[in-house]
Amino acid sequence: MGLPIGVILLIIVAILIYFGVLHRVLDRMRLSDRAALAIIVAMAAGTFFDVTLLRAPVQVRMNIGGGLIPIIAGIWLIATADEPGEKTRSILTALVTGGVIWGLSKILSPDEQFMLVSPMLVYGIAAGIIAALSSRSRRAAFIGGLGGMVLADIFHWIELAVTGMPGSVFFGGAGAFDSSVISAILAVALVELVGEAREKVVKTQGGGPERGN
Amino acid sequence: MGISRRILALALVLIFATGAGVVYLYRSIRPVTSEAPSGLTERERGYFTVVDESGTVVFTTGLMVSVGDEYIDEDDTKYVVISVSDDVATVRSVGTMEALPPFTGEPIRGEAVSSGAVGIYHTHSAESYVPSDDSDSIPGKGGIMDVGAALAERLSSIGIKAVHDTTSHDPNDARAYDRSRRTATDLLKKQKPLALFDVHRDAGPAEAYLKEFDGKEVARCMIVIGRQNPKMQSNLEFARRLKDEANSQYPGLVKGIFMGNADFNQDLFDRALLLEMGTEQTSKEAAIRGVDLLGSVFPNVLPAGGPGAGPQARGAGRTIGWLLGIAVAGIFAYLWIATGSWEEMRAKILEWFGAGGIKVGDVDGIGGGSGSDAPGHDAHGHDGESG
Numbered sequence: 001m002g003l004p005i006g007v008i009l010l011i012i013v014a015i016l017i018y019f020g021v022l023h024r025v026l027d028r029m030r031l032s033d034r035a036a037l038a039i040i041v042a043m044a045a046g047t048f049f050d051v052t053l054l055r056a057p058v059q060v061r062m063n064i065g066g067g068l069i070p071i072i073a074g075i076w077l078i079a080t081a082d083e084p085g086e087k088t089r090s091i092l093t094a095l096v097t098g099g100v101i102w103g104l105s106k107i108l109s110p111d112e113q114f115m116l117v118s119p120m121l122v123y124g125i126a127a128g129i130i131a132a133l134s135s136r137s138r139r140a141a142f143i144g145g146l147g148g149m150v151l152a153d154i155f156h157w158i159e160l161a162v163t164g165m166p167g168s169v170f171f172g173g174a175g176a177f178d179s180s181v182i183s184a185i186l187a188v189a190l191v192e193l194v195g196e197a198r199e200k201v202v203k204t205q206g207g208g209p210e211r212g213n
Numbered sequence: 214m215g216i217s218r219r220i221l222a223l224a225l226v227l228i229f230a231t232g233a234g235v236v237y238l239y240r241s242i243r244p245v246t247s248e249a250p251s252g253l254t255e256r257e258r259g260y261f262t263v264v265d266e267s268g269t270v271v272f273t274t275g276l277m278v279s280v281g282d283e284y285i286d287e288d289d290t291k292y293v294v295i296s297v298s299d300d301v302a303t304v305r306s307v308g309t310m311e312a313l314p315p316f317t318g319e320p321i322r323g324e325a326v327s328s329g330a331v332g333i334y335h336t337h338s339a340e341s342y343v344p345s346d347d348s349d350s351i352p353g354k355g356g357i358m359d360v361g362a363a364l365a366e367r368l369s370s371i372g373i374k375a376v377h378d379t380t381s382h383d384p385n386d387a388r389a390y391d392r393s394r395r396t397a398t399d400l401l402k403k404q405k406p407l408a409l410f411d412v413h414r415d416a417g418p419a420e421a422y423l424k425e426f427d428g429k430e431v432a433r434c435m436i437v438i439g440r441q442n443p444k445m446q447s448n449l450e451f452a453r454r455l456k457d458e459a460n461s462q463y464p465g466l467v468k469g470i471f472m473g474n475a476d477f478n479q480d481l482f483d484r485a486l487l488l489e490m491g492t493e494q495t496s497k498e499a500a501i502r503g504v505d506l507l508g509s510v511f512p513n514v515l516p517a518g519g520p521g522a523g524p525q526a527r528g529a530g531r532t533i534g535w536l537l538g539i540a541v542a543g544i545f546a547y548l549w550i551a552t553g554s555w556e557e558m559r560a561k562i563l564e565w566f567g568a569g570g571i572k573v574g575d576v577d578g579i580g581g582g583s584g585s586d587a588p589g590h591d592a593h594g595h596d597g598e599s600g
Contacts, residue, residue, distance in 0.1 A: 173394070
């Protein structure tokens with residue numbers, strides 16, 4: 001028996017919307033259409049492959065699509081930033097976001113229902129706010145959202161190693177739908193919206209055609 | 214280089230100072246909302262007593278309850294939470310659930326399946342049962358693992374392949390569901406499951422869960438669905454089918470279905486459920502007897518056709534509607550912010566579809582700036598960059 005048609009359509013629609021948004025976000029990184037598409041295809045295909053980085057004392061794994069490829073893309077985006085200041089701001093955004101996410105994971109309730117929105121979305125929003133405050137740069141937002149989650153995983157790794165608590169670390173384990181990718185998308189979307197809104201305000205107040213970033 | 218190192222050092226200090234400061238401040242101002250026997254983390258926040266408008270207790274749970282949450286009780290009466298005050302939530306009955314349409318998929322009915330498995334994991338891997346485990350929390354190897362193992366064993370004994378993932382997602386912090394999302398995805402990828410169960414135990418008085426079946430004390434089950442979940446309708450349909458089947462064979466085995474304000478990673482799959490088996494005050498043995506009975510009805514609710522088969526098409530249709538609606542609303546919201554007027558928005562949409570006849574630069578605010586620099590870039594002239 002095959003898949004019910006409703007489920008097939010649901011999967012197609014969800015994937016089209018998600019990857020459509022992801023493509024748009026990568027587009028904003030000044031990547032060509034072809035490069036953006038290549039990254040998305042690699043992420044989707046890489047979702048099915050994991051590598052084990054460490055077996056003991058803490059098992060550490062990385063998914064290719066949700067961990068390795070986005071991390072490489074993030075490093076590439078830092079390396080190709082136009083100005084040294086942009087590189088610094090991107091890295092700082094990621095570091096501060098990592099710290100904030102780690103802090104949030106400790107102060108927010110472990111029960112999801114205590115929050116108005118899913119904690120997974122909270123991290124992306126936090127990254128977007130930090131990026132908007134630091135530079136209003138979409139590149140910084142992407143790197144902040146992604147790098148912040150990766151750093152938060154590294155902090156979790158350190159926590160397990162220090163406390164001896166049984167646990168594991170799985171970078172990007174949910175593949176293309178991992179919280180690190182979602183966080184990066186949300187952060188860019190937030191900076192985009194802030195930029196657009198700010199631009200609109202400036203324009204309606206008679207200011208010059210100031211562009212966001 | 215020296216400056217970069219200083220910036221890096223400063224950033225690291227800032228990260229930990231921010232994190233530590235926020236944690237310290239939060240802990241010092243956090244209100245205590247209920248009595249908390251010391252040392253039992255699950256009971257630090259007590260439990261909710263959910264009553265109807267006449268004050269009759271409908272259920273108790275350690276899960277967070279908020280206004281708008283829904284509950285379907287054993288008799289299919291549906292309630293909606295209308296207020297929450299301290300540890301008491303009030304619900305209003307909104308009628309009885311309509312009977313489910315007949316099961317359109319071909320159930321397994323006791324025959325072994327050649328493809329697909331039931332995936333079992335534990336987001337809160339430390340959850341334990343005080344009477345059996347001497348603690349309500351054992352990091353990395355809580356008593357709940359034994360309950361999950363018993364469910365897997367029961368399923369295997371009736372010919373259903375079960376994969377019990379014992380990955381620890383501790384500590385029990387706000388990222389636990391984020392970590393278990395990776396485990397759930399891993400199960401979905403590798404096992405192509407027929408269903409996915411995140412097995413927990415609730416908090417609160419044991420009596421709320423205990424019932425005798427065949428002279429033995431059994432910890433019953435409460436199924437939990439996340440309301441912030443695009444696949445909620447599909448998951449709910451599966452939950453109701455499981456509840457109906459279980460209760461037809463063992464009346465009251467599934468005490469109800471709670472729909473809380475969360476996702477619980479159920480967006481990943483349309484037969485993904487969270488099961489609460491007893492509380493920290495019930496014995497683990499009673500919880501094991503509970504999953505043993507529950508597992509025995511699985512053949513009648515899981516489709517024999519493999520992972521993709523089943524009766525969830527109706528829920529999927531609704532979900533598609535929601536997804537498309539949200540996507541369209543998001544696009545319009547974005548366009549409204551970006552353009553600020555109906556005319557500009559219209560021009561932009563027509564331009565996207567190549568039917569506008571309005572050049573990008575013709576409309577102030579749309580095509581200004583540097584213009585699009587590549588096909589596929591939007592017409593705002595945003596290059597996505599810097600500055």
